[in-house]
Amino acid sequence: MEKLKNNLVMKAIAVFPQEKKISIIEHPEPKLLSGTEIKIKIQEVGICGTDREIARLEYGTPPKGSPYLVIGHETIGQVVEVGSQVSKIKTGDFVVPMVRRPCWHPECPACRSGRQDFCLTGDFSERGIKLLHGFMTEFIVDEEKYMNFVPPEIKDLAVLVEPLTIAEKGLIQVWDIEKRLPWLDVPGAEEKYAHKQKAVVLGAGPVGLLGTMALLVRGFDTWVYSRDPKESVKAKFVESIGGKYLSSRDIAIQKLPEQIGNIDLIYEATGAATISFQAMEVLGINGVFIFTGVPGRKGPIQIDADLIMRNLVLKNQLVYGTVNAGKDAFEAAILDLGKFAKRWPAQIRQVITGRYPITNYQDLLLGPISGMKRVITFSN
Numbered sequence: 001m002e003k004l005k006n007n008l009v010m011k012a013i014a015v016f017p018q019e020k021k022i023s024i025i026e027h028p029e030p031k032l033l034s035g036t037e038i039k040i041k042i043q044e045v046g047i048c049g050t051d052r053e054i055a056r057l058e059y060g061t062p063p064k065g066s067p068y069l070v071i072g073h074e075t076i077g078q079v080v081e082v083g084s085q086v087s088k089i090k091t092g093d094f095v096v097p098m099v100r101r102p103c104w105h106p107e108c109p110a111c112r113s114g115r116q117d118f119c120l121t122g123d124f125s126e127r128g129i130k131l132l133h134g135f136m137t138e139f140i141v142d143e144e145k146y147m148n149f150v151p152p153e154i155k156d157l158a159v160l161v162e163p164l165t166i167a168e169k170g171l172i173q174v175w176d177i178e179k180r181l182p183w184l185d186v187p188g189a190e191e192k193y194a195h196k197q198k199a200v201v202l203g204a205g206p207v208g209l210l211g212t213m214a215l216l217v218r219g220f221d222t223w224v225y226s227r228d229p230k231e232s233v234k235a236k237f238v239e240s241i242g243g244k245y246l247s248s249r250d251i252a253i254q255k256l257p258e259q260i261g262n263i264d265l266i267y268e269a270t271g272a273a274t275i276s277f278q279a280m281e282v283l284g285i286n287g288v289f290i291f292t293g294v295p296g297r298k299g300p301i302q303i304d305a306d307l308i309m310r311n312l313v314l315k316n317q318l319v320y321g322t323v324n325a326g327k328d329a330f331e332a333a334i335l336d337l338g339k340f341a342k343r344w345p346a347q348i349r350q351v352i353t354g355r356y357p358i359t360n361y362q363d364l365l366l367g368p369i370s371g372m373k374r375v376i377t378f379s380n
């Protein structure tokens with residue numbers, strides 16, 4: 001059997017920044033090197049804007065000494081081997097790995113407390129993005145502590161866990177912030193008040209739509225504001241899950257409060273600065289604004305800074321950005337995906353708009369964007 005030979009190789013998709021190319025390569029199959037590691041057979045890998053930027057060589061850093069970086073950071077796999085000290089995860093389990101790994105600085109309190117998503121030094125690494133090979137390959141090995149168990153009944157959706165963690169980390173912090181209001185800092189307040197809160201999601205890509213689902217299951221009255229016309233597939237999708245859809249073709253962003261009332265929360269998932277700062281102008285009293293998108297550098301834009309600053313002060317507003325995710329957000333995403341699958345069994349499956357073999361990588365990474373979440377399948 002091939003698997004019994006030493007120094008096995010496997011297929012992977014890698015970018016070569018020096019040679020300016022991306023290709024399918026033969027990559028050494030990883031082995032367990034310590035008792036706390038596990039080996040995973042990759043099932044599916046999702047593709048997002050970050051992968052496409054890395055594929056265009058705008059981003060991404062190979063491991064030290066390697067001419068290439070194996071890409072991919074959104075995945076679900078099945079455990080095929082566990083080290084002798086692995087305690088919670090078993091062979092056969094389905095898992096989703098976290099992406100970021102801690103920096104080495106002893107004085108970084110974030111990394112030293114397992115919260116490398118808040119790393120203070122910037123010397124973290126990220127699988128498939130920065131200094132560590134990613135998941136667009138057949139097998140990976142990693143520490144058990146970075147793995148999140150996935151119930152088998154949602155394994156066909158679990159490639160969505162990582163993109164959903166963006167919303168989960170954002171929303172964990174929303175409720176921490178909401179506790180500044182004493183009537184929300186009591187047990188059961190989230191259940192009691194969330195449905196009275198009005199949320200606007202900017203953007204109808206996968207991060208926006210998964211965020212919309214996360215807001216809806218928490219009870220928020222949720223609007224999605226995006227460019228797609230109101231007859232579009234995405235608009236129909238939003239309405240089919242109980243959200244409300246407003247197209248920027250029909251309504252100017254300044255008019256949103258007339259339609260919605262006091263906007264308690266804006267969840268930005270566009271990566272577009274102009275529309276996002278215009279949206280800050282309509283954030284309501286005690287409102288919270290979450291930025292999740294990373295805009296390209298396109299030069300300065302005009303914003304009404306006086307109005308935004310006045311609102312921030314006079315309306316007790318809070319604005320924050322969020323990147324990457326900790327274990328709590330991964331666990332929340334897995335729980336929420338289970339809820340989505342029960343509440344919207346057809347719709348949550350529509351979010352994955354296509355499953356493709358590895359040989360389609362050129363089109364998926366460099367071709368036009370289409371659909372919602374497209375994934376590469378390795379399970380066969």
Ligand SMILES: [Zn+2]
Nearest residue numbers: 048049050074
């Ligand atoms: Zn991603």
Ligand SMILES: [Zn+2]
Nearest residue numbers: 103108111119
């Ligand atoms: Zn750190």
